[in-house]
Amino acid sequence: MEPRLSRYIWTHTRKQQLWILLVVALSMIPYFLSFDLPKQIVNGPIQGQGFEGPGSTQPFLPISFSLPFFGEINLFSGFQLEREGMLLALSLVFLLLVIINGLFKFYINTYKGRLGERLLRRIRFELIDRVLRFPPGHFKRVKPAEIATMIKDEVEPMGGFTGDAFVQPALLGGQALTALIFILLQSFWLGIIAAVIVAVQAVIIPRMRRRLLVLGRERQLTARELSGRVSEIVDGIGTIRGHDTSNYERADIAARLGRIFKIRYDLYEWKFLVKFLNNFLAQVTPFLFYSIGGYFALQGRLDIGQLVAVIGAYKDLPGPLKELIDWDQARQDVQVKYAQVVEQFSVEPLIDAKVQEVSAAPAPPLAGPLAAVNLTVADDGGSKVVEHVSLQVHPGEAVAVTGGSGGGGEALAEAFGRLIWPTSGRILVGDVDVHDLPESITGRRISYASSEVYTFHGSLGDNLLYGLKHAPLTETVYEGDKAAHRRWELLEAKLAGNPSFDLNSDWIDYEAADATGPDDLFARIKAVLDAVLLTNDITALAVRSTINPVEHEAFAGEIVAMRSALRRRLEAEKLSDLVVFFEPGSYNVEATVGENLLFGTVTDTVRWEKALESHPFFKTVLKRAGLHETFYGMGLEIAENVVELFRDLPPDHPFFQQLTFMTAEDIPVYEALLQKVRGRPIEDVSEEDTIKIIRLCFGYIEPRHRFGLLTDDLMNKIVEARSEFSEGLPADLVGIIEHYQPNRYMASASIIDNVLFGRIGHKHTDGSERIRAIVRDLFESLGLYNKVLAFGLDFNVGAGGKRLTAGQRQKLNLARALIRVSDFYIFNQPLLALDQRTQDQITRNVFAFLREGERRPAIVWVLSNPALSELFDRVAHFENGRLVQEDALEERPKDSDYKELAS
């Protein structure tokens, strides 16, 4: 990258800089005109110059100028106006000039702003582009947070500076020079004095600022390191807390902040010292004018008029000069920042831009073998992890790499996957070096998966298909406003030197997944997920998610229809007592009293709590149903029981997690409340206390709490009161409750709850597992399985895939490689997080999957379990970085084996 910022700006914004300079020059005309105008207004119409006689007029807007040889040329003699008319006309001109000046300023500022933002966009893009092309070894030395800080924060001031980079010095320099020349014209010697002082300022101040620049660089570095450390603390919080090293971190951060403070304070001190000196020099000039100029005037060598004119002219010098010095400081400041950033991003050897060039055409299959030729790979410390290894993998061959960790097989696989670069020797595809081939071939025809997984933020499906997004394959057609927006996007991208790939285009290369389009891609996804045993995990994620029934009307309908199918199935298997279904006409003993009463769930807890306390509706309905007093009695009973059970326990006791009625803090409250109301009839108890007691009933489940409070009679009464709640609900409470309806999908409940439409009984210890198996089976038999799987693919995996387990992430990573049609698959112990049995199972599945049909891609698998090597054609055994044994396994009827596996 260009090491000097000013040159970088000039290269990319030359034309615009010249244009803005021209505009600024033009804007000077109305600017200076508006200086002169107030004098004219005061002298003319207000003080009456030229309007001596009553009714006398003056010309307004005469256009005349004098040319040598031609004399006065009068183009337009102007309008003749009287005194008041003139006042109005000149004032209006003044207003007009104000508007014109304002518009010029507006235009110049927005133009400069746009220029700066464009350049900022260009710099940021260029930096990220370089990150994408860094050699792999470099990533071991840099902290991600520091790179992010550089791209995000450190280049930011450059955008602001761009607009002023050339305009400001031209403008201010011009102004200062004008003032200086004027002084020189008035008095040569005084002019020389002023010029000398200016020269002193121009020499000394930048010198003093050198230290400022050093400090500024230090400030930038320490701030960058701080952000690196902060991100380390966040990433390593588990380790920090686990080892009680938080105070060590505190000490480190405090020391860093102290250093940053010192640097910043030094910076302030110097800055204000320089400012002081600068101001002093500016003020010392008038002192010289007064003393020396005055002395000359007394001597009679200088006339007083000249002295006054010089002092007057000098007023205009320090302003622009100061701004010019400030500009220079800003320039040096951004230059230092820029140089710093550029230095960090000037990494050699950068991957050639051509290697990563976008290519929408399908990559041709690799014909030749993948080979390591006399390959040596060293780690960061220089010790060789692979030494002089030559290994050829022919198309269609399956090679097992054994030798365990430290053997060198892993490093070889990484070299094949281009994750590390050879120290010496080469990786060849056919007879071409793999690093000379464009990534549009190597990145598609060779697939690599290891146990180090990176999952991007987004849905599971996005992550699975990530390896297919090589190039924008379709031309998206935009209409109306969107088309205009797209044109704007293209133009701006071009002006800022960004590529114009359309993110909204379909990036998924279906052909590379052996599919023809979005429709049959799903079959491939399913096959791959089955192979890596991820399907069950995804289904489990899917059924626990909630969906919007309006968006997925058909599916919601089928789920509702499934309820009766589930019932029949449970009846057939004599498992009817596994689930207690919600029936409009009967009490569900496994659900809370509240759920039974409302026959629905509360969707807005906050509003519900408020309504329960203050809304008369509940009390009225309870009273009418004859439940008010019963519930009060029941609540008292619950309170007595709970207080008795939990009174002695400390508030942080884990038993409180099992208590659904109240929290630990509520126990003393209810204890006091019981003291107060015990033995008193309900009429004597205040409204507030009654509600406090009644609300306890809502969370009660008889089989779970077993206080023996629910009689058949009470259950009947509750069921009878249901209709009042569903039908009589006042308008201001609508939306708080979602009612259970046997033939409607509940938006607030998960898919599995919608299928069950009931509660799993407490009595069976393995009830939920059995139900899950039955439901999965039903999905499959009803043809809903794919749809459910699709919902699972929408699951958001969270930052870094943290919402998945490590095992799930590794399975996903393997699936991501498998779904791509490649000629070589490099698997570098991709499933370390799984138990051995599952690893074996998946390895066999993957073999079956890749050997299915016509395709016979080559497989290189670094095995953690050597017993699996029987699946392979050849075993390469590594020890201490050397290939010690290379055996072709004895001929055996492999093909039939694979067929067996595949079938």
Place this chain on the structure above:
Amino acid sequence: MLLKDEVEMLRRITLFSGLPPAKLKLLAFTSDRVMYSAGENLFSQGDIGDAAYVILSGKADVLVATPNGQLKVADVEQNSIVGEIAILCNTPRTATIRTTTPLEALRIRKDDFLKLLADFPEMAVEIMRVLADRLSQTTSELTEARSRAQRAEA
């Protein structure tokens, strides 16, 4: 069956008989009521013990794996506790419990039980007393068996 019935049931078990009723109630409240049909396993030999079971109704066999298949060594019924050793010390289950009739039990989770012991030392002392009783009984049985063996030798 209600909480208070369960408390009654717990009281009849020697291990818990000396505990104050309030604590028994808390123990019952924090435990799960579970049901099994005939022929199901409460737990299997070799599993890690995570809970003890108080049988409220029904019967079950205690089975031990032998080279010749499973051997019934005892049966358990109402008012007995099974699996309590495994929640006091971390040993795998020493036997399989299989129901012979529909069975209802109170499942006392290990963590809850230990937490209760920690919170109420008097309960721990009571348990200790019961275990010491058992030990002394076992010891005296052992002594008797030995002396019988010595007599037989002589």
